[in-house]
Amino acid sequence: MSQKLDGKRIAFVATDGVEAVELREPWAVLTEAGAIPTLVSIEAGRIQGYDHLTASEQFDVDKTALHAHADDYDALVLPGGVANPDRLRTDTHIVDFVRGAVEMGTPVGVICHGPWTLVSAGVVKGRRMTSWPSLRDDLINAGADWVDEQVVVDTSGPGVLVSSRKPDDLPTFGAAIVEQFGSPT
DSSP states (O other), X not given: OOOTTXXXXXXXXXXXXXXXXXXXXXXHHHHHTTOEEEEEESSSSEEEEEETTEEEEEEXXXXXXXXXXXXXXXXXXEOOOSHHHHHHTTOHHHHHHHHHHHHTTOOEEEETTTHHHHHHHTOOTTOEEOOOGGGHHHHHHTTOEEOOOSEEEEOSSSSOEXXXXXXXXXXXXXXXXXXXXXXXX
């Protein structure tokens, strides 16, 4: 793969309960494309990843949201897992970090349950998106145009928003975020 994202700084925003494959695979795809990923979380240390409901690997946190600045990153990735975004959306520093990035036009990739954090940040109104099916009502109630597609690329708001439904969609999601994060802004 070409170094399309050479040197681009990508913040992965996650905490305990993250669906491990939704963090691990996009991280690998973006790294292979030349990006420099950073794991931003609620607290320092390590976060616990899951394979559905079974604990799996842990991931080292690089920076807390309290010490992260949205303008330090060229793109954001919000992996899913049910518990991960449910915890993230209750942390003011995370919500402010994500809102700030989106409002600045930072490209965002989000998969599965990850959109819950975007809903709490108040940044989905008018955006065309997909997600895990159980988030459909939450996204519609927050003003998004929800569709059931593998990957949706929305360019209607500030920055591009790439959304995807589930782990089975990861190959398509990975290709889309590399393409969109590498596009000129």
